[in-house]
Amino acid sequence: MKLFTAFLTAASILGAATANPKGNDAKGRFYYKQTCKTCHTKGAKGGEVTPMSKTQAQWKLYFVKAKHNSGTEALLKVMPEEQLRDVQTFLVNHAVDSPQPETCGK
Amino acid sequence: MSEATIPRRAFFHIAAAGAVATQIGCGRRPNTAGQRYEVATACESCPNKCSVIAVVEGGMIRKLNPNPRNPKSRGMLCARGNAGILQAYDPNRLKQPMIREGKRGEGKWRNASWEEAFDYAAGKLAAIKEKYGPQGVVWSSTESFAEIFFKNLGLAYGTPNIVRHPTLCLASVNLAYSMTFGTVPSFDLQNANYVIMAGANRFESFITPDTMDLIESTMNRKARLICLDPRFTVTAAKADTWFPIKPGTDMAFILAMLHVIIGEGRYDKAFLDTYSTGFDKLQAHVIQYTPEWAEKQTEIPASEIVRIAREFSDAAPRAVFYAGRRSSWYQNDFQMRRAQAILNAVVGNWDKQGGMVPNGKMPLGELLFLPWDDPQAPRVDELDKNFPLAAKGDGAYLKLRENVLAGTPYPVKGWMISKQDPFNALPDQSKTLRMMEQMDFIGVIDIQMSDTAWYADVVFPESTYLERTDPIEMLPGIWPAVVMRQQVIKPLHNTKPCLDIVQGLAKRLNLSQYFDYTIEQWNEAAAKEMPIEMPLEYLKKHGVYASPDPPRYGATLQPEHRFVTKSGKIELFSERLQEAGHDPLPVYHAPEQPPAGRFRLVLGRKAFFTHANNTTNPWLLDFQKENRLWMHPQSAKPTGIADGDLVEVTSSVGSVRLRVKVAEEIRPDCVHMLHGFGKRSPWLKRAGEGGADAAILETAWDRVSGNAALHETFVQVRKVGVPS
Structure with a gap:
């Protein structure tokens, strides 16, 4: 029962976040680099993952499913809800089909 | 001796006398101050970031040499790069912080300590934040290695109004190529066999390694160069064919080329089938744009358009329609660049030697810190509403100024500026001046008392690029490299690098937690991911690390490759353009033409100067001491204007006076003047004579990118004097 409630909480939080994430892109980038990149780099056990690994729709779906480690683990186990919301914003904003016009310099 | 005429030999004596305080920089250090040593660093005389080796002797910089290890700049250092020494030894540079005492622009300043300057500025910034919110301050800057620190201070302060230089430069090119290819490629001029340059004046306006590649291609390999320009520039003189195209009609020329290439089946069908979308719509769209129609628009014969289209497609994939560096010309600039990008795509020059090549990159780490909260207010330029596809972090400069002047959607009362001179960079100086006058506070970080600094409240003197260490940076390109700018000599005066200035302000704004690092820590973190042993030591020794592998072509030419576009x-x-309410394919609209008695003002650059900079550098000023108004004899004669006469050039927003160069090398419906002359600041008294184009340029922008449109001004010319 506890597990089921936790799942519902995660799904509803992240579902709401998907509809209107309102996360912080810059903080999401920080949490992504600090936490996700420890495993998700080339040659590491999670394999390389970047924002450009998925389309915007795919990233949104990923956070609706809210599963990690090939679907075996709740995303909320990886980092707290607020940080996940920021990471989602970062990944969606910079997905492979996102409107990211290049800039001059930084 | 006049400051304006310092000969090179005398310079060393003067500089030596003034360099008593000079100490030894990092890099290859001598044991004593008198020894000769070299420091590998990076130039900052223009945005190109060429690698240089500074030769220091007796504590002062004797010479700057090119660093052949950099695959981009190779063994080359241009006139500006050589003359960069004088940035450090300029007797009129800013030497210590200053606070304004008199009225804005009156020129009454008092010297201040750094503590006083920081306290004063932070107090003003805090007061504006308290009264108007953090959105009440605009943070503006131009691209540089250290810009990240300045920009981050604005973000940490909480303003959404970061405005960078691209909408005064090449935002329309960047956006057009991004919307088409998902990235902005490089043009492989070194290996191209056919190059079309429309408006770009690479032999004269901006001498970089790209220019040398073009010289190599056109002079030694006999590549064909086609030039479209209302002026007979140096590039036109070196071209195989020059067309004095009617200004603002470049898109008609390109669309007619597409008409010919697609109509005659000269496009790369296999490439387009595999890698592109929307060809059927493009094919139907360009049927209307015949060469005969384009002849009426461009004044280029239809037969010549057909010839160029056929030669271009025959030479493909080693054929490029070059995008240019500065693209701020007309209100349709984005769509014209889109047409260029599409033309390049249909002949299949993508990721091919001699074609357009997606930029290679190298891994670089970063110093991680938890960033700030997002700003609460929307941008004052209302970017999402006005230019929804534009780069969010860059803003739209002219729209921002309009809204600040109008006080909508909210008041802006502060302006922080770094390495930028908006007074000369933005059209219509009277508007920029009004924007300044309505500010409660203006803070400027610069190495000299620019016209903008002259109107500021506090001036923070930055150390020149030869006196500071900057963040190391990766330069993407056909052959990418990581470069390092490191201190060659210690600061000659009471100046600081950008990070120290930012930290001084951050401390007083209670934002220190975001800037709690040194430049050494920043660079150590960046170098960590470089694929070599002891990367930072390598960079300190050599100044640059380039991939040992030569450029590779075709990495994206795999059917499974996904371009970074919506599809x-x-x-x-482009569906994305259509969704944003713009033409999904480039649609031609004829530009407005000047009425009788008026002329279109077309601008230009000389490679001795970078925008409005360097016109006080005596070595560079030797090449060109004034800007003159180019006028065709057919236009000058009826009004009695002769070569050398002083004229007044008037637009709807202002007038300037300068002398005339009567010349056949420009169309009769245009006049031309160089940018960067006619300075106001008394500290720039050595600057060349002439007029400031920014005083007469009217405000106009590209509809999609928000890029300034600087060729949309019509002027009258009136004789006011004869040569003395």
Whole structure:
């Protein structure tokens, strides 16, 4: 029962976040680099993952499913809800089909 | 001796006398101050970031040499790069912080300590934040290695109004190529066999390694160069064919080329089938744009358009329609660049030697810190509403100024500026001046008392690029490299690098937690991911690290490759543009023409100067001491204007006076003047004579990118004097 409630909480939080994430892109980038990149780099056990690994729709779906480690683990186990919301914003904003016009310099 | 005429030999004596305080920089250090040593660093005389080796002797910089290890700049250092020494030894540079005492622009300043300057500025910034919110301050800057620190201070302060230089430069090119290919490629001029340059004046306006590649291609390999320009420039003189195209009609020329290439089946069908989307719509769209129609628009014969289209497609994939560096010309600039991008795509020059090549990159780490909260207010330029596709972090400069002047959607009362001179960079100086006058506070970080600094409240003197260490940076390109700018000599005066200035302000604004690092820590973190042993030591020794592998072509030419666009393909037809309310394919609209008695003002650059900079550098000023108004004899004669006469050039927003160069090398419906002359600041008294184009340029922008449109001004010319 506890597990089921936790799942519902995660799904509803992240579902709401998907509809209107309102996360912080810059903080999401920080949490992504600090936490996700420890495993998700080339040659590491999670394999390389970047924002450009998925389309915007795919990233949104990923956070609706809210599963990690090939679907075996709740995303909320990886980092707290607020940080996940920021990471989602970062990944969606910079997905492979996102409107990211290049800039001059930084 | 006049400051304006310092000969090179005398310079060393003067500089030596003034360099008593000079100490030894890092890099290859001598044991004593008198020894000769070299420091590998990076130039900052223009945005190109060429690698240089500074030779220091007796504590002062004797010479700057090119660093052949950099695959981009190779063994080359241009006139500006050589003359960069004088940035450090300029007797009129800013030497210590200053606070304004008199009225804005009156020129009454008092010297201040750094503590006083920081306290004063932070107090003003805090007061504006308290009264108007953090959105009440605009943070503006131009691209540089250290810009990240300045920009981050604005973000940490909480303003959404970061405005960078691209909408005064090449935002329309960047956006057009991004919307088509998902990235902005490089043009492989070194290996191209056919190059079309429209408006770009690479032999004269901006001498960089690209220019040398073009010289190599056209002079030694006999590559064909086609030039379209209302002026007979140096590039036109070196071209195989020059067309004095009617200004603002370049898109008609390109669309007619597409008409010919597609109509005659000269496009790369296999490439387009595999990698692009929207060809059928493009094919139907360009049927209307015949060479005969384009002849009426461009004044280029239809037969010549057909010839160029056939030669271009025959030479493909080693054929490029070059995008240019500065693209701020007309209100349709984005769509014209889109047409260029599409033309390049249809002949299949993508990721091919001699064609357009997606930029290679190298891994670089970063110093991680938890960033700030997002700003609460929307941008004052209302970017989402006005230019929804534009780069969010860059803003739209002219729209921002309009809204600040109008006080909508909210008041802006502060302006922080770094390495930028908006007074000369933005059209219509009277508007920029009004924007300044309505500010409660203006803070400027610069190495000299620019015209903008002259109107500021506090001036923070930055150390020149030869006196500071900057963040190391990766330069993407056909052959990418990581470069390092490191201190050659210690600061000659009471100046600081950008990070120290930012930290001084951050401390007083209670934002220190975001800037709690040194430049050494920043660079150590950045170098960590470089694929070599002891990367930072390598960079300190050599100044640059380039991939040992030569450029590779074709990495993206795999059927499974996904372009960073909405569809994953090269988008000839753009749904994203359509959704934003713009033409999904480039649609031609004829530009307005000047009425009788008026002329279109077309601007230009000389490679001795970078925008409005360097016109006080005596070595460079030797090449060109004034800007003159180019006027065709057919236009000058009826009004009695002769070569050398002083004229008044008037637009709807202002007038300037300068002398005339009567010349056949310009169309009769245009006049031309160089940018960067006619300075106001008394500290720039050595600057060349002439007029400031920014005083007469009217405000106009590209509809999609928000890029300034600087060729949309019509002027009258009146004789006011004869040569003395």
